[in-house]
Amino acid sequence: MSNGLQSPTRKPRDLRLDLLLNRIGAEPSLHSQTIQLDAKESFVAAATAIPKLRRLPALDIWSENDGLFAFLFGRADEHLLVAWREDPQIPDAIWAVRTDAQKLIQTDLFGNSTELPLIDGVALVTLSAPHYYDFVGSKSAPEQLGPLVRLPQTVSPDADGIASLELKLQNPLQRTVTVTATAQVKASANSPQTITRNIATGETGIFPLRFNVGQGALGEIVTVDAALSFKELAWAPSLQIPVVYNSIRTDTSTRIELNSLNQVLNKQDYDPHTLHLLWGSPADLSVRAKIHSSPASRLVKVTCQVTDNQHYAATAEEALLDGDALEIGWENQQGLRGHVAIAGDLGASPRNEFYLGTERMDSPLISAIQITREGKTTTWELTLDTRQMGLNESDFEQGIRFNFAVHDNDGEGPKSWMSPTPGLGGRSYFSSEHFYRLELGSAQD
Known part of the structure; x- marks a missing residue:
């Protein structure tokens, strides 16, 4: 079977990215994601997806649980990762990935590309909106080192409207890093919270965060925008943390x-x-x-x-x-x-x-x-x-x-x-x- 994208048949505003995964030792299986797009956006997204997903065979499934999906495609000198977060109630994820690629290109659904920095052969991949990650010039498949950031699967305020969480960041490099986390409730007039930690190799830095989000309707979501900066390094990932009212x-x-x-x-x-x-x-x-x-x-x-x-x-x-x-x-x-x-x-x-x-x-x-x-x-x-x-x-x-x-x-x-x-x-x-x-x-x- 070939990898491909199917046009919507029922709802013209639905784009279905159908990834046909030819797994070794298993029957081919289908995973699909539905994304709300208008007709023009669908054509652009299809033009981006089809050449990427058709040219490479499926290699591995990195994640297909807990609302996070990541599928690896590739051959000897070229590898492609397709990754996204599907559940709107869970935080974005950031993974550390080891690679021998000459460069890493991130492309969104509409073909907009950005080169991501490689530090000591390690890159950071974010699972948020759907993206393609091209490991250009890689001789071997990229290796997932694990989450850069660990967060609770869901974050909810207490009875007083206070949302508290710990952002735990594990250093994936063979050097000490200085990381500053800046977080703020989206569209809030309050000043952002800023915390800096020095984190040794293999160690974890903890960033305690606390937000007064008040009361909200059941299932309503407010978003915390968190940005990470690494002193004297080019890494500057960001992620969104949904706070879900659950009372x-x-x-x-x-x-x-x-x-x-x-x-x-x-x-x-x-x-x-x-x-x-x-x-x-x-x-x-x-x-x-x-x-x-x-x-x-x-x-x-x-x-x-x-x-x-x-x-x-x-x-x-x-x-x-x-x-x-x-x-x-x-x-x-x-x-x-x-x-x-x-x-x-x-x-x-x-x-x-x-x-x-x-x-x-x-x-x-x-x-x-x-x-x-x-x-x-x-x-x-x-x-x-x-x-x-x-x-x-x-x-x-x-x-x-x-x-x-x-x-x-x-x-x-x-x-x-x-x-x-x-x-x-x-x-x-x-x-x-x-x-x-x-x-x-x-x-x-």
Whole structure:
């Protein structure tokens, strides 16, 4: 197969960069990225991509997980890296790469090129907007040394609107470097934060950053622009760090929409190459959810409207989450985890499995529920009793971590699930690190 770019067939504003990767010892596989471009931009981007991707065979996959994608193409004296960040909620990445290339040329989608500096045979590659990196005159394939910068996968403000993080920079050179980090919230009137560190060979410098970003709507993003300068060296990379508001506020009915590919996880061996086969559009599977905390009555109300072309509830012999199902997880201030899986049985008494910690519970967590189906829309309406969730007064004051997932099966086997943030997919995959923070409010007896 040849490497190539396909023109959009459904939406004229979508450009699909289809990288056909002929991996040694594996079947050819397809990865695609959708980028919003107008018609003229699409033609220019295609004119840039086609000659680059057709001339070189695929060599290696550097990354295809956690929203970062990088694919290496090449032959004996020429190598090309295609790299980008896909998830808007994670920070840009900067990698250190060792190469014997005579020069390194970075080209954007529209053919604009910049030569990047090589220091002691090491270059810095940024995974942000899509770029091509041409290793001109390289005799051997470039070697990824690892991240130059390590950041949390997601950054969110606390209840007071303060976003805190540590930018950790590892020195990839065989010499001590002096690095200055300058960071500022985009379009902010506040002065930028500037920190300088001397970092020995192989050591890591830590740059603590703290920003007052105030309050924002759930899922809203503000961007921190960070620039790095190396004293007496030509390196001057920059990166964007999104700060994602993740609080579900008790005084409003928070609405959440799930309708994009990066909110889908595949159940088929977690192979990202099959995602496009299982989820084609929001008409196949999408979710509109509302979450509301009622502290006076100690209830959490959840409503999900699920667009699903086929409805299938698990049989008695199947796991509940292998059919159409709703999964909810939470963790309180003391680290007590709760998890409930609810089968897509229509009516007011669906099967469910409720755990607190590792213990299966028989207590009535769900105080009310109704699942209905009209056309291709399944509506879930349920109320959770916070007393059965294992919550206490400090949880009402400080909030809890909270997440949900909608599971899909069209009758041909478990397909995938959609979730607003990572961390669910069955009790064995439970991780609350990226859950939303549910503000329960002050409980009133």
